[in-house]
Amino acid sequence: MFAAIAPTSTWYLILGAVLFGIGMVGVLVRRNPLIMFMSIELMLNAVNLTFVALSTQLTDINGQTAVFFVLVVAAAEVVVGLGIIVAIMRRRSEVSVDDLSALKG
């Protein structure tokens, strides 16, 4: 009976959309910059999953090539993001984005 519900690429598209949504909500509601940052990475990887699923669906290799570029960009983003977060943590013991409120108006 499991053969009847073999996952198709559409399932992966839906999974990608759900993961993207989780990441989006994570950025909007969490207050720890590290968690927000992880949520952004989740969003990027949800897009990767979407690319691969579409690539399979369309039988076209370009979608899978795009994933490599996105992976590189995500890695570069980790370097820069963690650098900035570490620079801030050196000044303060704990970081919540609510504490970063010098700039407003």
Place this chain on the structure above:
Amino acid sequence: MLFAAEKLAGPSVPWFYLNPLFILLGGIVVLMLVGSLAPQWPRHWYGVFSAATAAITLISTVLLWDNVTNEKPRAIFGDALALDHFALLGTISICAAVFLCSLLTSDYLQRDSDDGPELYVLYLTAAIGGIIMVSSNDLIVLFLGLETLSLSLYVLAASNRRRSESQESGLKYFILGGFSSAFFLYGIALVYGATKTTNITGIFTALSTSQSVPRNDVFLLVGTGLMLVGLAFKVAAVPFHMWTPDVYQGAPTPVTAFMASAGKTAAFAALLRVTLTALPTRVDDWRPIIWVLALLSIIVGSLLAVTQTNVKRMLAYSSISHAGFMLVGIEAAAHPNSPDAGNGISGVMTYLLLYTVLVIGTFAVVGLVARKGDTATELSDFKGLGKQQPALALALTVFLLAQAGVPLTSGFVAKFGVIKAAVEVNSYAIAIAAMVASVIGAFLYLRIMVSVWLEEVTAENTPIQVPFLTGLAVAMAAIFTIAIGVVPGWLLDATQQVAALTGR
């Protein structure tokens, strides 16, 4: 054999047309090597070297102009990059921004007893990203350029380690920038799903002719929407503008100037290219979105600018309102059936070039008034500038009048261009809104001028020094602003060609 000796055929690389990128790359490599291997260079050498690199890049770009005129706009590098006047003008704006900002940064670093090649390396890297964005002909290449630019800007914004505001602005920019990049990327993925290609001209072909590609309208609509959201974040259009005031206020002033000029140029060029080259057949789907973004940006930007007390925040909101004006130009360009639609494209690109010079000039003066530590940017810190430094105050007045769009300044030429384009395609409502908002905006610039000229120097306002390089940059920007305002004809003639995008 599965992978028989089939040679992998790469695209032919047109080295000559990639000159601007290679010159910038050479500058980066030299600065990085010198920074880590050679003994410390004398003061200002790093900044002047970076400015010289940008100037050489600018000249090499101008030299390509006639070549493109003769041999027609075309796609190069296996269709990954577009070679057209549009890309060249964007490159010129970005190089001008790097040139002026390098001069400002040199004095800024010296005033705060700091020196080193890092900021210039980041400027040049950001410029490479920006140039790739303005000349990309593939959405993935566009994304790579966008990230190269953005990652450099995040670090630049957080670069002042003595001020916690700088780091706060860097983190805010990073989180929101990464968030918007993810939206943009998801949009690319869905458009790819609808058209089976990420190539910008390829998308146009797929949407306008062939029946063989899977045309899924839900994917295309959602993808278009997500890409617009991502780009609207980058150009700081209302309602995606929340990061702008905080980041502009917190970042070091020369960096703010760079973000407002080069960052905006690259993002707007990308927005134009995506909407007008890839999706002109679906113009009825996305033009209303641009219309709403333009209207909201103009009105909200102008109104909120008036309520601020910090000059950097005021200028941030004013830059949001300028983004609205540029969106008016895009809206005007989005009437493919009208013979005058091309004026919208050249209007926006001219606006970007003129605004680049204007805004850097303005922030250069703000950076000088900010004094040691880069903190004195409240409106009260500008009191009596007219008595202390009349020449500097005069230059600031020129820039502010130009931002308000007063005739005989470049700002008038810029605003007139986009509003004229809107009127020509009968978008009267938005043209009228733009004119009304520019009157509201004028009040803001007058407030700064009143503080500069009419109020007395207070005790805590320490004297301001004008260092040579910054003075030079301000003088060049002011002369350009007035010169273009008085004789705009040659520039408008040259930018007329910009409307011929590759693949349109």
